[in-house]
Amino acid sequence: MLNTIYTTIVDFLFPPHCPLCGAYVDTVGAWCPACLDQTIQVHKLPLSILMQNDISMVRAVGRYRGGMKKFIQALKYQKKLAMLPAIHTLLDVALPKTEFAGVDYVIPVPLHRKKLQARGFNQAEKIFHPWADGCQLTWLEALIRCRDTNPQYKMTVMERRINMRAAFSLRKGLNVRGKKILLVDDIFTTGITIQECAIVLKQAGATRISGLTLASDA
Template structure:
């Protein structure tokens, strides 16, 4: 008997039935406004998303925080991280409340916002968590965003970096303190060979830029052709209040 392909009408109807059953017994809700999500919505409802302050490339701040020892070619982001507007509760739901689906949603959204990425980069590299931190959280939010981005752009994801040491929360630290904390914290995976490769580093929030600068170091040392950064949100020029509200990896 021939096997049915995954995209057959039978399998599609089955998946739709399972999805509806799960939604009935385990209703999905928006972590920002707590309203029920529509069948077509994933992560955060469209009503909340449209109200979030949008990052405008070339006008908004952020890239100046990446003017460190490693040259970062470009910064791409979706939102401005503010106390109001829904971005903060969305990011916190992803990182601390188990809403892993928000990560994939953000990645897919970024892929649709920046379709040119598929022409500009060869590889997506998520900023890693230390294994202990990932066990505590259950997943790496940057990897979830990277996978969603890959789904739309077709750029492959490679976990090329290892977080070599565990760091406590950086909440409240300024750039100099964070840079000191993060320097040398990342290493290149033994199987990774980024020489000549155009790499897009992916993380959740850009605050001081110290984390992505540190993550870029081993990639640049291995002769990556180009390094860009994509994040879900960029904070305003970090004040103490903002640093206290944005949780570190």
């Protein structure tokens, strides 16, 4: 009861608002209809023939611009975890819970331990783990980033491919043979990072690997 009273007082003093335009909304994490419609742009991403050997399909919830870009940058670089309820609302609205019913494991693209220690969290886990739980999908941190790769935002496609080569490995003792995997990450740019993860899982015997990202910059 005390929690209910506290929440009521907080909502009265600081009413929840749309994270994009600031309009008042009913609950924390909610969006106004116009901004929600503007931000959700679920689309399949173009994959090269080389990538199609390793990963069947990648989808993104939206484009890496406007409000979506603002949220991802605030989460990753300013550690604004208060952005997460709005992001989780996007996922719940954009992705039907039954759409991924055949997936055995949801696996995040991992960070190297140095970056994980510096940031304090893996943004892919913060974004997608609650969604996976809500869909009753098994979350599995199956991959390790075994090399501390360089930032890629200014690299060419070839430089990215060299940078990411052999950057991931499967955790010891895990078995993904015969499993259907959904790889998740925050942004898809060239697809090389998610492809390198898929290669490791394919070599370990996974039968079907697809990808899901919050945004695409492709």
